[in-house]
């Protein structure tokens with residue numbers, strides 16, 4: 534599909550952005566981010582589905598750091614490889630995982646990236662407690678191998694597929710309680726994963742309950758990055774499938790609560806929603822989020838959740854759910 538030229542969204546009213554491709558060089562993520570109007574960016578510093586990493590070349594590091602320091606230093610994060618499993622109970626995967634997370638930390642440190650988002654890990658049948666022990670021990674190992682580093686690992690709440698841990702807030706609580714240096718860890722909160730893990734954030738009451746529990750167990754002040762994703766699958770499905778904002782099972786109300794939550798106002802919010810090379814979907818989703826800023830909850834009696842459109846959408850543009858999902862991948866925006 535031919536790429537369509539777009540004007541960047543000007544003055545995004547919240548610190549939001551998207552995961553960006555690093556095709557053509559790591560620094561290209563910032564160019565792409567600017568093209569859309571992002572105020573935050575997430576990247577992979579290496580192939581997320583492989584173990585190998587090519588050493589960072591000094592000129593590339595300079596290009597990246599120049600861009601980073603030009604404006605997004607506090608709102609940039611890297612996402613660690615999906616292969617890393619700090620919960621693996623021994624064997625080659627366990628060894629590679631520890632080496633892998635140390636390598637990722639070193640790359641972030643060289644690049645000046647402040648946060649590295651990590652899925653806590655899977656216990657592979659060893660059981661939850663054993664898994665949490667293993668994850669904490671490996672995090673201690675990673676910290677010991679990286680003394681004095683400025684980059685922080687952010688444990689991400691998980692969808693809970695298979696034996697993956699982190700879909701219950703008490704898992705994150707358990708890891709933080711076990712590690713030797715909890716102050717070296719932060720947290721990344723993913724809306725899709727929370728919903729898939731069974732936290733019903735579809736209403737303002739549900740959102741309040743879930744964030745209160747998170748605050749009690751983990752601490753909202755530990756959240757350094759928020760992954761803003763709707764979910765293709767239902768509540769408690771333990772399946773990780775991201776959907777465009779307001780077009781999935783979560784619906785707009787949760788995102789309205791989130792973008793207007795003063796406690797999280799300064800936390801960078803990053804989309805990990807499906808998209809094509811021209812990033813049209815990022816424009817769409819960021820505009821949706823922006824349209825929710827400063828709006829109040831839907832009055833009682835109106836349908837909540839799924840299928841609701843942003844308040845700012847002009848009348849006459851409403852479409853059926855079917856039409857909308859057909860257009861979801863490639864909607865043309867204003």
Ligand SMILES: [Zn+2]
Pocket residue numbers: 689723760805
């Ligand atoms: Zn995520």
Ligand SMILES: [Zn+2]
Pocket residue numbers: 692723725726773774775
């Ligand atoms: Zn996910």
